[in-house]
Amino acid sequence: MxxxxxxxxxxxxxxMGGETDRPPFTIMAAEQMISRVMGCTIPDLxxxxxxxxxxxxxxxxxxxxxxxxxxxxxxxxxxxxFGAKFIHxxxxxxTATPEDRLLKTPEDVDQLEIPDHRKAGLYPTLIKAFKHLxxxxxxxxxxxxxxxxxxxxxxxxxxxxxAWTDFYLNPDLLPKLAEKIYQSNLxxxxxxxxxxxxxxxxxxxxxYLGNKDMASYKDFWEIEGxxxxxxxxxxxxxxxxxxxxxxxxxxxxxxxxRLLGVQPTFDPFGNSDVNYWKEMKKKHKIYIIGTLNQxxxxxxxxxxxxxxxxxxxxxxxxxxxxxxxxxxxxxxxxVPLENLLAVKTGVEKFSEMKGK
Amino acid sequence: MRKMEAELFxxxxxxxxxxxxxxxxxxxxxxxxNQIPAYDIIMNGLYEGMKTVGNKFEVGEYFIPELMFxxxxxxxxxxxxxxxxxTEFETSGVILLGTVSGDLHDIGKxxxxxxxxxxxxxxxxxxxxxPIELWIQKIKELKPDLxxxxxxxxxSISSMRNTIQEIxxxxxxxxxKIIVGGGALSKTAAEQIGADAYAYDAIEALKIVRExxx
Numbered sequence: 001m002x003x004x005x006x007x008x009x010x011x012x013x014x015x016m017g018g019e020t021d022r023p024p025f026t027i028m029a030a031e032q033m034i035s036r037v038m039g040c041t042i043p044d045l046x047x048x049x050x051x052x053x054x055x056x057x058x059x060x061x062x063x064x065x066x067x068x069x070x071x072x073x074x075x076x077x078x079x080x081x082f083g084a085k086f087i088h089x090x091x092x093x094x095t096a097t098p099e100d101r102l103l104k105t106p107e108d109v110d111q112l113e114i115p116d117h118r119k120a121g122l123y124p125t126l127i128k129a130f131k132h133l134x135x136x137x138x139x140x141x142x143x144x145x146x147x148x149x150x151x152x153x154x155x156x157x158x159x160x161x162x163a164w165t166d167f168y169l170n171p172d173l174l175p176k177l178a179e180k181i182y183q184s185n186l187x188x189x190x191x192x193x194x195x196x197x198x199x200x201x202x203x204x205x206x207x208y209l210g211n212k213d214m215a216s217y218k219d220f221w222e223i224e225g226x227x228x229x230x231x232x233x234x235x236x237x238x239x240x241x242x243x244x245x246x247x248x249x250x251x252x253x254x255x256x257x258r259l260l261g262v263q264p265t266f267d268p269f270g271n272s273d274v275n276y277w278k279e280m281k282k283k284h285k286i287y288i289i290g291t292l293n294q295x296x297x298x299x300x301x302x303x304x305x306x307x308x309x310x311x312x313x314x315x316x317x318x319x320x321x322x323x324x325x326x327x328x329x330x331x332x333x334x335v336p337l338e339n340l341l342a343v344k345t346g347v348e349k350f351s352e353m354k355g356k
Numbered sequence: 357m358r359k360m361e362a363e364l365f366x367x368x369x370x371x372x373x374x375x376x377x378x379x380x381x382x383x384x385x386x387x388x389x390n391q392i393p394a395y396d397i398i399m400n401g402l403y404e405g406m407k408t409v410g411n412k413f414e415v416g417e418y419f420i421p422e423l424m425f426x427x428x429x430x431x432x433x434x435x436x437x438x439x440x441x442x443t444e445f446e447t448s449g450v451i452l453l454g455t456v457s458g459d460l461h462d463i464g465k466x467x468x469x470x471x472x473x474x475x476x477x478x479x480x481x482x483x484x485x486x487p488i489e490l491w492i493q494k495i496k497e498l499k500p501d502l503x504x505x506x507x508x509x510x511x512s513i514s515s516m517r518n519t520i521q522e523i524x525x526x527x528x529x530x531x532x533k534i535i536v537g538g539g540a541l542s543k544t545a546a547e548q549i550g551a552d553a554y555a556y557d558a559i560e561a562l563k564i565v566r567e568x569x570x
Contacts, residue, residue, distance in 0.1 A: 032511055092458040093511065098484065161463055165428050167421035168375060215419045294510040295540055300548035334514025
């Protein structure tokens with residue numbers, strides 16, 4: 001019997017900066033990896049909240065992970081609830097159909113209504129899956145992660161490539177759309193509170209624009225950062241930000257959005273390696289969920305390479321706690337399972353070495 | 357080059373670098389009316405302007421919105437120039453470009469496509485979410501010098517690896533070079549999945565494509 005309470009205690013203790021028997025870890029297994037492990041399709045997950053929750057738990061148990069969470073893509077559910085059409089694939093992440101974007105003209109944004117989160121798109125299924133997850137794990141933490149995407153993910157799903165030229169061609173459009181996405185996230189939170197009881201402690205926020213290779217910090221702030229900060233102030237939740245991209249503005253984003261923690265995508269260009277995060281943890285007193293390279297040994301190496309990477313990361317980042325080992329981003333369907341299983345082996349080897 | 361032409365090219369470059377769409381398009385029309393060869397307008401005006409835009413991107417002065425908008429101005433300009441191009445725009449090298457199966461992101465790929473096109477490379481863009489069978493079919497049909505694979509998501513890198521492996525299995529690998537790029541990739545990951553070259557961004561892609569073709 002998998003003891004989720006023990007796992008939760010490990011995670012909580014580590015986040016509080018305390019000593020644990022071994023460092024906590026999780027596998028960033030979203031829909032793709034869950035379908036791989038369970039031998040089902042992604043639509044199978046979306047079609048049944050009970051199965052979605054069960055499959056999530058089984059997958060995390062298979063990898064020996066410490067955190068149960070319903071894996072989802074917040075950009076997808078947000079955009080779909082607004083009315084965007086999606087291609088739901090069997091084993092690959094769903095994406096909005098490029099030839100049939102929801103917001104074809106700037107005027108379409110004005111017509112956009114905030115979704116009813118009790119009915120729209122995948123939200124009702126998601127809420128039910130959250131409830132099942134809580135029942136399956138008997139874990140208060142299972143209900144304490146809220147996922148939001150403020151705001152570039154849904155914008156891109158609804159507006160497509162045009163969103164980039166909107167900065168120049170339709171400068172009023174993006175702030176208007178960002179505000180609607182913000183309102184939608186608040187609406188979902190209200191339903192979440194009603195159905196789950198209480199307020200979630202942590203919002204895992206998915207941000208994409210805050211990278212030097214993508215947008216200026218000013219544009220990031222206007223379209224994304226400002227809304228993350230507003231959401232934090234309005235809800236009182238701690239924000240853990242995930243940022244996919246190269247050369248993120250972490251220092252500024254952590255300060256300006258008053259982040260509780262980060263779940264950074266591994267930067268293969270050396271701009272934010274383990275030593276960088278060691279310094280950032282010290283400087284900002286933040287939680288870190290990461291820092292394994294999702295495109296490195298896990299994808300193309302051997303289990304031994306993964307174990308080595310795990311031990312290097314743990315050596316650097318476990319002192320002082322506030323660290324949960326994980327990949328920087330979702331692991332894809334084609335990642336060798338033995339390499340994901342090697343994460344736990346590496347964690348155990350690290351703990352044995354520390355114990356001696 | 358006549359003085360009037362040189363001044364016009366300078367203006368096109370400057371307005372393009374400063375992201376002034378209407379001004380660039382108006383100058384393109386003026387150049388066409390003055391019977392300046394379309395090829396010269398592209399190479400001395402648009403291409404040079406895009407080079408400066410690319411440099412500004414490289415040093416962190418410009419970002420993707422600026423790069424995308426400059427690419428849009430360039431594409432709109434090329435649309436005006438196309439009827440006047442005739443056969444004078446000689447291409448050197450053929451590239452088959454696309455986003456691999458399972459990934460629908462195309463911003464980077466589209467910028468690469470624009471920059472390669474105005475640099476005289478014959479680009480065949482297969483679009484996004486390109487199935488492996490289509491890559492194989494088009495390679496056999498078009499016999500490109502290069503294949504450019506793009507993907508944004510880390511989860512799609514295995515799809516990129518599968519595409520390269522299928523090109524090998526079909527005995528097509530020796531007749532072409534494979535260049536890869538995209539948000540989640542690195543040079544190391546590119547080598548590990550069997551690519552010949554990796555480009556960090558569109559500007560680097562142009563340099564590498566030129567080197568590989570030459």
